[in-house]
Amino acid sequence: MTGMTCLGEEELYLPAGSLLEAVCSPEAGSFDCHDTVVVVAHPDDETIAIGGQLARMEGVRIVHVTDGAPANMKDAQVNGFSRREDYAAARRRELETAVAMAGVKPEACHLIGVPDQSAAYRLAEIASRLAELFSEFRIATVLTHAFEGGHPDHDSTAFAVRAAIHLAGRRGLPLPVVYEFPLYRMKQDQRAFQEFIPGDQVEYAIALDNETVELKRRMLAAHATQQFVLAPFITKTERFRLAAPCDFRELPNNGNVFYAQFNWGLRPSDWADLVEKASRELDLPKWL
Template identity: 50%
Template sequence: MAGRADAPSGDGARAFLEALAASPDAIVETSVMLVVAHPDDETIMLGAQMPRLARLEIVTVTDGAPEDMTDARAHGFPTREAYAEARRREQAAAVALAGVGEDRIGHLGFADQSAAHRVGDLCPVLAALFAARAPEIVVTHALEGGHPDHDAVAFAVRAARLLAMRGGAQAPEIVEAPLYRMREKMRVLQHFGDEEASEAATLALDETQLALKRRMIAAHGTQAAVLAPFAPEVERLRPAAPVDTDVLPNEGALHYEVHPWGLDGETWLARVAAARVEFDLPRKL
């Protein structure tokens, strides 16, 4: 199920989504790498499906703890490192409920809110993982202007796919999931911006899956307020289509511009442009 050089996804991604949608009990043997920005993104994106993914690995790019200590102090932690460790334990406990052991979770250790500024560092790290682990499918964030780390991971996964191919590795196909974006100055959760025209698949959860998903969400205790608005019954995915990385995500309506997360549209485009030059990447990924 090799991916094509000219597109991030193809028949393999569609077959994977069809297999997930076919039956809530069926085991999917496809090798899947779930690449997420934060500890908890994996639960919202794909938590209910994890028991069915026999060959799942999770890669967590950031440790969930921003450098500025605001979040750490708000949750009663004396250091950033203590907060990061708490989030690591919560993630491990959540996915363990779905039968995923800690040996199947990788941690890249970037600080929360730093990934967009270090996207040039992230691309080759992910490329090396793709080459070494040879996943058939990579599930990751949609490029949607929601959180700077989400967009950084979405871009870096696409770039890493090409870098891995250049080194002779099999190209994974990319499947993307939405978390949040802006629409008419309001935050919209778990929807693609052009959903009606997309190949989006909304997976139906049975009672057992929904109960599992709720327990997984509850395991992320420090993130209870953050995760409360997300609908546990929604797991929405689609094959990733090429995007123009010289254009702002979500038509320029950027959720992170209304938060003190250290990124605006101009800086985002500059970081992406620098990475494209460094790695000789095409404008469309």
């Protein structure tokens, strides 16, 4: 894979030895990621967000918080499944097929496995599981969802990652660095794909070369049950930035959350109480 570039790289400061320095390297070669984990909400989120980098990330692990199958069976039935478990198994097979194209083996894909659209109700459990994984594999770098108000499982994963890092620090372990990526959010009255909510952090936009774009398209196509959902996403550019501390009790994007329009398992008005409950249970600070 050649020709992969970091857009505007000449204007950006890339900390020596950081994951982003490796991702943005002009040589565009492979790099050691045995201490790196990608934590996502659903099977296919990893392909959308970082599919163009996975083939370069030797030893990377991927954690899926949900199994991709909502309890209400609507998505399962649309895809021809009469049991939720069968739909979840199909999504797992699609995931393994997709990431195998980038050289990621099934054993590198770890599943927490709560039902799709339920992560907000199991925040403390997910955070504790992630903390155990970070400790077991001596994780130094985490890539995960931006807190952007697109899907409640995405926001729940963003919170759980920050909470897990706090728990790991409480055990005296080194704190992993967290980078985030955008998937979708509201921008005024429309949905914006793979654009960050503006902030103070420097954004890194990685332009994929033609070979990598084609690989990513094939990886996306492997998620056969999700083709309608995946159609709007961008395949030529991937974006990352350092995650900044935030108060997860406040809805992101000034409260303009996309999932307010849908019955995706969570009312926006319930979010703060669920974060507060998990924070009390785990004894977390206000800012993570």
